[in-house]
Amino acid sequence: MADSQNTGTTRGLLERLNEGPVVCAEGYLFELERRGYLQAGSFVPEVVLDHPEVMEQVHRDFTHAGSDIQQAFTYNGTREKMRIMGKEDKLEPLNRNALRIARKVARETDTLLAGNICNSNVYDPENPDSVREAREMFEEQVQWAAEEGADMVIAETYSWTGEAKMALDIIKKHNLPAVVTMAMHRAPHTRDGDTLPDACKKLEDAGADVVGLNCMRGPWTMLETIKEVRQKCSGHVAAVPVPYRTNEEEPTFMALRDHVCPHHVPEGRPFPTALDPFLCNRYEVEDFTRQAHEAGVDYFGLCCGCQPHLLRSMAEALGRRPEASKYSPDMSKHAWFGQAARDINKSFADEL
Numbered sequence: 001m002a003d004s005q006n007t008g009t010t011r012g013l014l015e016r017l018n019e020g021p022v023v024c025a026e027g028y029l030f031e032l033e034r035r036g037y038l039q040a041g042s043f044v045p046e047v048v049l050d051h052p053e054v055m056e057q058v059h060r061d062f063t064h065a066g067s068d069i070q071q072a073f074t075y076n077g078t079r080e081k082m083r084i085m086g087k088e089d090k091l092e093p094l095n096r097n098a099l100r101i102a103r104k105v106a107r108e109t110d111t112l113l114a115g116n117i118c119n120s121n122v123y124d125p126e127n128p129d130s131v132r133e134a135r136e137m138f139e140e141q142v143q144w145a146a147e148e149g150a151d152m153v154i155a156e157t158y159s160w161t162g163e164a165k166m167a168l169d170i171i172k173k174h175n176l177p178a179v180v181t182m183a184m185h186r187a188p189h190t191r192d193g194d195t196l197p198d199a200c201k202k203l204e205d206a207g208a209d210v211v212g213l214n215c216m217r218g219p220w221t222m223l224e225t226i227k228e229v230r231q232k233c234s235g236h237v238a239a240v241p242v243p244y245r246t247n248e249e250e251p252t253f254m255a256l257r258d259h260v261c262p263h264h265v266p267e268g269r270p271f272p273t274a275l276d277p278f279l280c281n282r283y284e285v286e287d288f289t290r291q292a293h294e295a296g297v298d299y300f301g302l303c304c305g306c307q308p309h310l311l312r313s314m315a316e317a318l319g320r321r322p323e324a325s326k327y328s329p330d331m332s333k334h335a336w337f338g339q340a341a342r343d344i345n346k347s348f349a350d351e352l
């Protein structure tokens with residue numbers, strides 16, 4: 001491993017958090033699927049091998065829009081997933097490529113390189129073999145991340161506190177900053193029975209540098225719980241919702257049903273390929289960000305469904321001005337609705 005891989009950036013995650021809120025783009029699975037470089041269903045990040053140039057551009061687009069962190073796209077890049085696909089031989093190249101693409105952008109843009117591990121989908125606390133299998137998957141992925149020069153590791157989308165705790169312990173063995181976030185499903189507790197604030201508190205007490213919630217819930221069904229997490233925990237707190245209009249009856253993006261256009265949706269479930277009508281607009285993202293920040297959340301991101309214009313609004317709501325803000329909307333310049341609109345167009349615009 002070359003020394004240059006470990007030179008890192010001038011400021012680490014904790015230094016940045018102590019100066020102000022941090023933004024992390026996520027949602028690479030959905031974004032690459034939407035662009036036609038990844039298959040919905042298997043959801044394995046083969047794009048990092050098949051089209052590294054596209055992957056790099058997505059990192060750059062999210063950075064342009066305000067991301068402080070390059071999350072290596074290794075979500076679901078696990079031994080279990082690759083075995084099911086008959087591609088276990090590609091496991092290590094996939095992980096290392098994802099890390100190297102993210103590292104390249106991180107080092108060029110003074111952003112952080114994050115390794116990423118996630119829900120294993122094999123963990124069962126009643127079955128020691130499955131627990132060992134999950135642990136070995138985390139160990140090899142974190143090892144590769146450390147070897148490729150990760151500045152931090154994000155462990156995310158856990159439904160079990162026990163599984164998240166195991167992931168955290170492995171990250172800490174490498175002395176890397178750990179962001180550990182839980183997925184809140186319809187039930188207000190983890191699969192091992194903790195409330196989400198209690199789960200986050202346990203992870204914080206176990207040494208996580210940032211704890212919080214990611215995925216599953218949209219802004220408006222995450223906000224109250226993340227405030228409770230904030231109350232319960234004393235360190236840094238992360239809010240990484242999906243940008244979809246979840247509601248009390250359908251609190252997760254998997255629970256959403258299309259009541260306007262139900263017949264065009266496979267199996268009647270918009271998740272994951274027909275969520276378009278539920279996408280939050282940029283102003284909703286801005287509103288959520290402001291409220292969560294006022295409540296004391298200081299690590300922000302958007303999970304599945306993240307798009308650059310939404311991330312820019314998140315960054316701007318935190319008082320940031322990423323490069324993309326150069327092109328933020330200014331309707332005062334519009335030919336029909338703007339201040340300099342000619343009278344003939346103003347009266348026309350009134351009729352629209």
Ligand SMILES: [Zn+2]
Nearest residue numbers: 215216303304
């Ligand atoms: Zn997600």
